Amino acid sequence: MTVQRSDPEGGDGRPPARVQTRVAAAGDGGAAPAAVSLRGVVKRFGDFTAVDGLDLDVPSGVCLGLLGPNGAGKSTTMKLLTAQAVPTEGTIHVLGFPVPRESKRARAAMGVVPQQDNLDEELTARENLEVFAHLYRVPRGKRRQAVDDALALAHLTERQLTKVDDLSGGMRRRLLIARGLVHRPALVLLDEPTVGLDPQVRAELWGLIDGLRAAGTTVLMSTHYIEEAERLADECALMSHGRVIARGTPASLVAEHAGELVVEHYGPPERLSDVERLARGAGLPTRRTGPSVSVLRAETIPPSLDEALGPDGVRRASSLEDVFVVLTGERVE
């Protein structure tokens, strides 16, 4: 699947600028201009601080996963980027434009897929896209094609005349994503793109998002599904209580914070407490997961401890989820 982006400088034979910056960003990090940049951003709702001193850069051409549990401040961050929320403190730039001051120009060049489905149920799939082709200023002569392309991208060409009300949950999500792409934006914000969908539909959407990424579109995707971040994101920023607490590629985050291996021990509560005590005594992080205790950095377990812990442990590779728990004590799915 290919997705072309709106590219005012396109058509002159040069390779698209963002493909180059994507390589640069992957190479040395930091050299590429950031498509999104937040500095010291605070957002309070009354006494409650939803975003608490957030610093975040999304380099051009990168798919960044913003991973955090419910309430971490992911959607609030997305709203700050579209100026649907105004920061209490800090500065925000989107595609080089200061936000909220020049947010309209930024919004013209980015696509937004909200967490909450806000398609018009009374209109057809096609009509929903047509409205947004207008709002996104797709020129009159290109509108029909843009809508056709978006429908094809969402695999909804056959259902274009169906009212949104009569589409399945997965189709609606695909349409919602296509709506944010109808003007071929350089930057796409995806807020929990697969939340509440069954695994099969989720996998289908991952294909769609992966296509975007492959085409070099900058993507900022929030999610509370570890697997989604691991699958799709070039880099992840772990978010908790309104801040980014760690940032890196999924592999480097795991290596840095959780080591290579995890051993899970199952048993009655006393047994689990024993395992915890022994592992912590040896300086190894542990986490409880329902009926088991996981010992992280298991590759560093000395033989004496290995013996004390007993042979019943189940070994597995460390995951981003382990990183999250180690860093925050919170769980994400």
Add this chain to the structure above:
Amino acid sequence: MTAQAERAARAPRLRRFEMAPIKGVWRHELALYKRYWKSQSFASIVEPTFFLLAFGYGFGSMVAAIGDYRYLDFVATGVVGTAALFTSIFPGMFNSYIRRVFQHTYSGMLAAPVDVHELVTAEALWIAAKSAVYSCSPLVVALCFGLDPSFGMLLVPVVAFFTALGFGLFGMWTSAVVPSINSFDYVITGVVTPLFLIAGTFFPIGTLPGWVGFAAHLNPLYHCVELVRHAVFGLRPPADLGHLGALVLFAALMWIIAVRGMRRRLID
């Protein structure tokens, strides 16, 4: 310069008010209207016709004339005003509330390059345009019942447009301040009904006790009804400029508070 900075520098500087978002909002309205025009038109045309026939013939049998007007003609021009009121204030209240709170249509649009003032303006203009057309239906009915045609009647849609613009925006403002959709009951009973009754629609305001008569002058619908009567039966330039000014002022004030109210609700 980086590619992004170049692109940023070349991106057109968007003006504060643009046609693109307004047309986009209208495209949305048009798509909905294509689906619902029959029921909307039925209600908007038949209801004032009922008023006209009920009052025109009901009261008309007891009251032959009011001042220089045949009672049926007096009521026909008054009902133009009530049509302008009802076909604007209710969509302003209910559609805006439903789209903002239940359907989240507006937050979807605001993620695109559309600002709150453009959204409010586009919705209000759409409401006013539709209302301007529907408000003429009582006149058409009255023409069938012997009202003499006049060139001034061509001004009636213009009067209805400005009236509906103000009331549509007033409805949008209330949609932004009510705590729940049920609170509209207070607005309907406490505001819409008195507006509708003391505007010289079915009886002249001169018959009302002094202070109510004075209050009627603050009612935009009164200025609408006066203008419509004068447009149909003969303009009275200085007074009519005052009436038109009142309608425009009302619309302007309502625009300011509607934009403010909606912004407070839509931007955190």
